[in-house]
Amino acid sequence: MTFNLTPEQLxxxxxxxxxxxxxxxxxARRARAAADAARAGARLLSLFGRVVFTAGLIVGVQWIVITHPATSKWLLLAVLGLPALFASYALTRALTVTTLDTPRRRGRGRR
Structure with a gap:
């Protein structure tokens, strides 16, 4: 069986x-862009979850110490002061940009 193709058909x-x-x-490019966007959204949601969990833990410990009167003022100061430090650290991390999401380049050469 032979095929006779004209140059136009070829x-x-x-x-x-x-x-x-x-x-x-x-x-494939569109799928990669969608995956990158989903990854960035999951990263933000994960950070939000960690901040909310930490805040709940801090409030729980403070609630226990305040509702059960302690004899020591230092304990009350530690329970209120140390979580404030942790909260400020978590907020600073949440509001600070630590990575840059740059598009991937092919090859490892310089521009």
Whole structure:
């Protein structure tokens, strides 16, 4: 079985193959961008969860010490002061940009 293809048909076939390759690569790029966006959203949600958990833990410990009267003023000061330090640390970390999400480059050469 032999095929008799004209140059126009051969050129059209190559064009279709190139179009399919272009669509496939565009879909892969779109999927990678969606995955990066989802990863960034999950990172933010994870940070929010850790901050809320820490705040709940701090409030719980303070509530226990305040409702059960302690004989020592130093204990009350420690229970109110130390969590304030932890809270300020957590807030500083939450509000500080520590990484830059830059697009990946192919190769390791310099620009």
């Amino acid at each position: 050129l059209a076939g190559v064009g279709v193959l190139l179009a399919l390759l272009w669509v496939w690569r565009a879909g």
